[in-house]
Amino acid sequence: MERKLPIEAKRFKKVREELKYTQHSFAELLEIGSTTADIERGKTKITGKVVTKLLSQFGINPLWLFGESFTQYLEINQANVNPKVITVDSNDQETILLVNQKAAAGYPHNIQDVEYYDSLPAFNIPLPQYRNATYRGFQVEGDSMMPSIRPNEWVLGKAVSNINEANDSLIYIIVLHDSVLVKKLQKIANNPSKVRLISLNPDYLPIDVEVKNIQELWQVNSKLSFNIDEPSETTLFKQLQQSMEELKGQIKSLKD
Incomplete structure (x- = not known):
């Protein structure tokens, strides 16, 4: 049986x-x-x-x-999105960890594993903007945040301790249980248990996620870019035109 x-x-x-x-x-x-x-x-x-x-x-x-309730989820600290692990250097100063695209795939599942963080590169930025707060860097995958953030660029995020601190006009790194996303975050007025994640690229539709499924939240305040575009032909043409006009002005002033 x-x-x-x-x-x-x-x-x-x-x-x-x-x-x-x-x-x-x-x-x-x-x-x-x-x-x-x-x-x-x-x-x-x-x-x-x-x-x-x-x-x-x-x-x-x-x-x-155990089968004694129909309610699967309880709202226990659902607004707490603090970093699960903080790293420091030999001088007991907080470091900025960099999570590349490959590491980001495992980040949500290793979010409380201290040994996992030891495998990530860490550094400090000696600027006042990066003091008295916890920061983390993530490499962006895909073009959903074009044109502001390009594929493979890095964004640096400041830790957010509570979902209620999030601002609708800003971009965030959202760590879910199965993925890491970079999106604009919008609160839903008639449903505080969810937030809407919005891409800057209009080809991507908004995504609604449960607040309780957000493990960490980082407010993007800067980015690292290593591809500086050459000026376009149009830009060069305008620069040449401007230079020619300035030169004409100078020649005319000499004649006068």
Whole structure:
């Protein structure tokens, strides 16, 4: 006779699949060994530590997990989008980490793994604009923020501690559970549980995301660009015209 699967095992698997974690990566995140297979098969009970982590990190309602509630998510610290890990140098000064496109693919899943951050390059900028705050750099992928931000450029973001601090007119780095996006953020007046992410490139449609799915938020305040365009022919022509007019003026003044 086939053994009936406990509801908490079914719902645990549902959570993992919704968050798009593998059994291995979810087990690492929850610190419960190498895989979640035994939990999902009902062979291993879900511990209180796991229940606490699911609640604190993803807002999973413990009562829902065990079949005692229809509400899957609780709004626990949903506005807290502080950096999960801060790095410092040998002088105990905060450093700016750089997350390139390849590293960004794993960033959401390693967001609390201190060892992961050790693999990222770090530096300091000795300018007053970068003092008394936490900054992080991300390399932009794709053209959704053209023309302001081009593919492969780097943006530097200042940490935002609370979603309520976000300003609709600014660009942010939004770290979700499965991706890192660079977008304008717009609050939705009639639905505070969601925000709208807007691209500058009109070819891309806005995206609505749940606030509880935002792990970190960084306000973009500068960018690093390594491709300086040559002046276009039109620009050169205008510059030549301007120079010629100035030269004509000078010659005329000499004649007068």
